[in-house]
Amino acid sequence: MSSLLVDDIGELVTNDVGGEGGPLGIRRDVALLVDDGRVAWIGPSRDAPAADRRLDAQGAAVLPGFVDSHAHLVFAGDRAAEFAARMAGQPYTGGGIRTTVGATRAASDDELRATVRRLHGEALRQGTTTMEIKSGYGLTVADEARSLRIAAEVSEETTFLGAHVVPAEYADRPDDYVSLVCGPMLAAAAPHARWIDVFCERGAFDVDHARAILACGQAVGLGVRVHANQLGPGPGVQLGVELGAASVDHCTHLTDADVDALASSRYDCMCADSLHTTTVATLLPGAEFSTRSPYPDARRLLDAGVTVALATDCNPGSSYTSSMPFCVALAVREMRMTPAEAVWAATAGGARALRRNDIGQLGVGARADLIVLDAPSHLHLAYRPGVPLIRQVLRNGVPQ
Ligand code: NIG
Ligand code: FE
Numbered sequence: 001m002s003s004l005l006v007d008d009i010g011e012l013v014t015n016d017v018g019g020e021g022g023p024l025g026i027r028r029d030v031a032l033l034v035d036d037g038r039v040a041w042i043g044p045s046r047d048a049p050a051a052d053r054r055l056d057a058q059g060a061a062v063l064p065g066f067v068d069s070h071a072h073l074v075f076a077g078d079r080a081a082e083f084a085a086r087m088a089g090q091p092y093t094g095g096g097i098r099t100t101v102g103a104t105r106a107a108s109d110d111e112l113r114a115t116v117r118r119l120h121g122e123a124l125r126q127g128t129t130t131m132e133i134k135s136g137y138g139l140t141v142a143d144e145a146r147s148l149r150i151a152a153e154v155s156e157e158t159t160f161l162g163a164h165v166v167p168a169e170y171a172d173r174p175d176d177y178v179s180l181v182c183g184p185m186l187a188a189a190a191p192h193a194r195w196i197d198v199f200c201e202r203g204a205f206d207v208d209h210a211r212a213i214l215a216c217g218q219a220v221g222l223g224v225r226v227h228a229n230q231l232g233p234g235p236g237v238q239l240g241v242e243l244g245a246a247s248v249d250h251c252t253h254l255t256d257a258d259v260d261a262l263a264s265s266r267y268d269c270m271c272a273d274s275l276h277t278t279t280v281a282t283l284l285p286g287a288e289f290s291t292r293s294p295y296p297d298a299r300r301l302l303d304a305g306v307t308v309a310l311a312t313d314c315n316p317g318s319s320y321t322s323s324m325p326f327c328v329a330l331a332v333r334e335m336r337m338t339p340a341e342a343v344w345a346a347t348a349g350g351a352r353a354l355r356r357n358d359i360g361q362l363g364v365g366a367r368a369d370l371i372v373l374d375a376p377s378h379l380h381l382a383y384r385p386g387v388p389l390i391r392q393v394l395r396n397g398v399p400q
Pocket of ligand 1: 199230313317
């Protein structure tokens with residue numbers, strides 16, 4: 001693999017916690033050498049080592065690629081009419097999930113594959129270099145397994161969400177559905193998944209069912225994540241902390257006890273450093289935008305010392321956006337995160353939510369997943385909302 005020098009970087013966001021440059025580890029007027037898909041060197045252009053190729057950043061900002069740690073891309077159909085009804089005053093209940101389950105079961109593998117690839121490509125063009133993808137619209141053994149197989153074709157961060165809702169055919173016997181999820185469905189899904197997730201919410205899975213399902217997943221080596229406290233207060237966040245979840249997602253309705261549990265979460269893990277040993281709160285402002293709901297209180301979490309990530313929740317019901325820049329802008333404008341906090345949460349925060357330390361940062365040794373902005377500073381991501389500011393994307397050092 002050849003080397004590449006990214007030259008004339010006006011502002012480099014490294015997220016390198018050890019160095020100077022504030023919380024984003026900002027370096028100014030530097031060059032960055034990519035060798036063998038990794039960041040090999042950072043320093044003043046005049047000292048740059050020789051490289052096979054050169055990419056002129058023309059004084060622009062360079063950031064780690066976005067890490068979108070929460071997305072549901074394997075589905076068929078859309079629910080634009082449901083969105084229009086919400087904008088006319090209808091509430092979001094999650095009931096539309098079953099509509100998408102019907103369409104997904106009826107779709108061919110190639111149709112599902114085309115949607116996954118289209119949305120994954122759309123996200124990549126907006127700067128997302130790692131995207132977690134969940135199943136959860138199949139809800140049969142065969143449909144969950146194929147959803148994950150197709151997701152795994154484009155991402156190594158795949159999540160088994162057989163416990164998204166109880167499908168209609170099990171409506172009056174949820175215990176039987178939980179047995180199916182923990183038994184044959186998990187067995188078929190696990191070879192294609194890194195994570196297990198449950199929608200722990202009134203109308204979906206209660207805390208006992210959620211605990212049982214997550215424990216089954218852990219027993220076969222899957223990491224835990226939870227959809228928690230989205231539509232109202234509930235036990236999901238504290239269940240996630242109890243089980244050592246990498247992330248609890250949504251966190252829209254939190255009690256003080258939930259915030260305390262997140263702030264004091266600490267786990268021994270087999271990580272190379274101690275950065276990945278808490279439960280991250282992943283906030284999904286696209287869902288509140290699209291369901292016209294109150295945004296989560298990001299300041300309360302940050303001020304309590306909780307690690308916060310931002311993700312899109314890309315799905316056809318509650319948040320049909322693949323745009324991390326849009327989520328950064330929402331987090332700044334609507335959730336009172338500073339631009340630096342939002343950019344960190346969309347990069348390093350997402351990496352922590354996936355317990356990864358090779359992505360979400362651009363220190364020497366990191367994977368060369370980076371974006372060149374059409375702007376001089378990371379501030380422009382929130383300052384210029386809705387504007388396509390991603391000029392160039394590199395994954396593993398390869399221009400996309
Ligand atoms: O994360 N909350 C549960 N699942 C999705 C919504 C899925 C849907 O409405 O289709 C979410 O918002
Ligand atoms: Fe979700």
